[in-house]
Amino acid sequence: MNATTLTLGTRQHRTLMGVRCEVSVVGGHAFALVEEGLQMVADLEQLWSRFIPTSDICRMNAANGNSVWVEPRTIALVGHMVAAHAATHGAFNPTLLPVLTAAGDTRSLIDDKTSFVNEDAHVFPCLDGIRIYADNTVQLPLHMALDAGGIGKGLAADLVAEHLLSRGAESVCVNLGGDIRVSRQMNSSHDWPIQIMSPTNPQTTVCTISLAEGAVATSHINARQRDGHGIEQHIASATNELPTVRAASVIASSASWAEAWTKYAILRDIKLIESTGLAAMTIDSDDNIAETSTWKEFVR
Amino acid sequence: MMNDPLLPPPPPPTNSPTKSTMTNKRTAKKPARSAKILVTGLSATAVLGMASGYALAGEAPSPEIANTNVGNTNAAQDGQVQSQGNSSVAGNTIAPSATAPTDTSVAPVVTNPPVIEVPVPQATPATPGNSNSGWQQQQSSGSR
Numbered sequence: 001m002n003a004t005t006l007t008l009g010t011r012q013h014r015t016l017m018g019v020r021c022e023v024s025v026v027g028g029h030a031f032a033l034v035e036e037g038l039q040m041v042a043d044l045e046q047l048w049s050r051f052i053p054t055s056d057i058c059r060m061n062a063a064n065g066n067s068v069w070v071e072p073r074t075i076a077l078v079g080h081m082v083a084a085h086a087a088t089h090g091a092f093n094p095t096l097l098p099v100l101t102a103a104g105d106t107r108s109l110i111d112d113k114t115s116f117v118n119e120d121a122h123v124f125p126c127l128d129g130i131r132i133y134a135d136n137t138v139q140l141p142l143h144m145a146l147d148a149g150g151i152g153k154g155l156a157a158d159l160v161a162e163h164l165l166s167r168g169a170e171s172v173c174v175n176l177g178g179d180i181r182v183s184r185q186m187n188s189s190h191d192w193p194i195q196i197m198s199p200t201n202p203q204t205t206v207c208t209i210s211l212a213e214g215a216v217a218t219s220h221i222n223a224r225q226r227d228g229h230g231i232e233q234h235i236a237s238a239t240n241e242l243p244t245v246r247a248a249s250v251i252a253s254s255a256s257w258a259e260a261w262t263k264y265a266i267l268r269d270i271k272l273i274e275s276t277g278l279a280a281m282t283i284d285s286d287d288n289i290a291e292t293s294t295w296k297e298f299v300r
Numbered sequence: 301m302m303n304d305p306l307l308p309p310p311p312p313p314t315n316s317p318t319k320s321t322m323t324n325k326r327t328a329k330k331p332a333r334s335a336k337i338l339v340t341g342l343s344a345t346a347v348l349g350m351a352s353g354y355a356l357a358g359e360a361p362s363p364e365i366a367n368t369n370v371g372n373t374n375a376a377q378d379g380q381v382q383s384q385g386n387s388s389v390a391g392n393t394i395a396p397s398a399t400a401p402t403d404t405s406v407a408p409v410v411t412n413p414p415v416i417e418v419p420v421p422q423a424t425p426a427t428p429g430n431s432n433s434g435w436q437q438q439q440s441s442g443s444r
Contacts, residue, residue, distance in 0.1 A: 009436065024436055067412075079418025087423070135413040178440040191429025197441035208437075214426020218440040249440060257423035277425045294425065300432035 009171075010034055016041045017049070017153055018108060019177025023160065026190050027170025036167065037160045037174060044156045047071050048148035050097065051113035057148055061097075061117065065142035067133060073159065077148060078130065078138055080155055084260035085127050089272075091241075091264035095124040097147040121145040150179065154217055154259035157181035174255075181215040181255040193300065199247035199283055206283065209251065209298040217258035219266060220247035241267045244284070251279040251298055 009026035012034045023037035047056045047070075056074040070078075081094040098121040106114050120143045129141035140146065153176040161183040164172045171190035173182045182192045191212040198204040199220035209216065221243050248265035250273060252258040261273055261280065270280040274292040281291040 011436075022438070024438075026436070075418060079420050082418070083420040131415050132418055133413045134416045137413070173436065173438060175438050175440075180438055180440055191431050192436050192438060193429070193432045193434060194438045194440055197439050199441075202441050208432050210429035210431055212427040212429035216426075216440050220441075251426045253424040253426055254421070261423070276423065278423060279425070298426070298428045300430070 011173075012038060014038050014042075017045045017156065017176060019153065020175075021177070022173075022175040023164075024173040024175075024192075025164060025169045026172070027185075027188075028164075028168035030169070033164050033167055033169050033172075037164050037172070040160050040163060041156050041174075041176065044073065044152070044159070047074050048077060048152045048156075050115040050147055051108045053116075057146055058116075060138055060140050061121070061145040063140065064118075065139070067131070067137040067139035069135070069137050072136060075132060075136060075138065076159075077152060077155055078132060078146070080151060080256050080260075081146065082127050082130060084151060084257065088260055088264040090125060091267045092151070092260040093123065093125075093263075094146050094149070094151065095127070095144055097145045098122055100147070117145050118143065150217070150219060150259040150262070151256050153177060153179045154181075154215070154255035154257070157215065157255040176255075178218040179215070179255045179259050180211075180217070182211045183213055196249050196281070198287075200287065206289070207281075207299050210300045211251070211298065214251060214253050215255035215258045216249055216251045217255055217262050218247065218249040219259065219262035221266065243267060244269065245282040245290075246285050248280060248282045251295070 008030060009024060010030040011022060011024035013020055013022040015021065016038070021038065021041050023034045023041075025033045025037070046052060046054075049055045050057055050061075052058060056068075056070040060068050060070065060074075081092075084092045085094065097115075097117055101115065101117045106116075108114070122143055124141065124144050129144065131139040133139070157174040157176050157179050158181050160174045161172045161181040164174075165183050165185065169185075170188045171182070171184035171192075173180065173192045178197075180192075180194060184190050191210050193208055193210050194216055195205045195208050196216075196218060198206050243266045245266055248262045248270075250258045250261040250265060252261060258278075261278060265273060265280050265282050270282060270290060270292050273280040274294065277294065279292050279294040279298060281289060281295050283289055
């Protein structure tokens, strides 16, 4: 038995942000920290859900071109959206909500909440019109509607992991529906094995990777369909690109970046991802797997 | 008398009760004195402040605002408003609601705070681990 298996840790899960949210903590006051992490995700859901009318996201979308005061973490979210949109050459686009709602994706997959989008809202190929002011206000262009979606889950995982480390955890893992962030103290040797599941058969493992510090995000085109609810395909683009693969997993330093790059991998390819030094794997509709050379470094 | 055993013993020497009383008296006087000083200081400050305020107000170019037609226009329609308008001119003060409708040449100045760029750390490669099993194993399946 090695030191890792002797290390005390705990995990808890809850349904948050429409998915299974699992927080695992090793070291520190693990039980209290796990609860603290779950509560933090719940708080972020109140800020970023498109199904909660008082959320920052809903208030920004309903502002009709006016600036709206938002929580500082929402400022960070919008900043990440803009940066991810630029880095992925528009493959990640947070303004696709009108397309999703027009396709019928108007109901939460876990309860009866519905989302509302102004009928004049449309997709924006460029995010230059978003203004973030020094007084914590955000001004969206008229007819723009943001959706925190996957990048919101990724950033939530990042923020919670960083917070729990600062509160004394030795190593943490935050899993928000497959967007996973792991982090550890400098002097820790703890790491986390992660199974990448098949998009066609969720019970089948495609491969197992191991992460010491960083994140992995998996996205597949049917993610917004569950138990007969939702829509068949939720990956869209401002230029009407169609998905080239069924699912993609990306490993990066943060879950928000990993999540954004999965959209690029699904809509385009993994060459650009490889050139940035990140690791990616895609699975097409025939279950063919493509991966970057860097992906092998993580497979165990 | 000094050593008479029939007499009660003399009271024990105390720490100069007279001094203590004096100290208390002084202490009791201090709040009043402080209050006087405070009141005097505040009064002087208030007088100086008011004097400065009136002096500055006198230098301000207010007659143009006072001469707007609001008071006169309304005066033809309503005696009460005329009265208000005239008194305003005399006192160099006009209610904002009276000047706003006709003073169309002056647009309200709306100053936006500066636009900021949110710092976002660049994506970098993650650090691989070694373990491939254990209680901490996770599953990444995409929004489930």
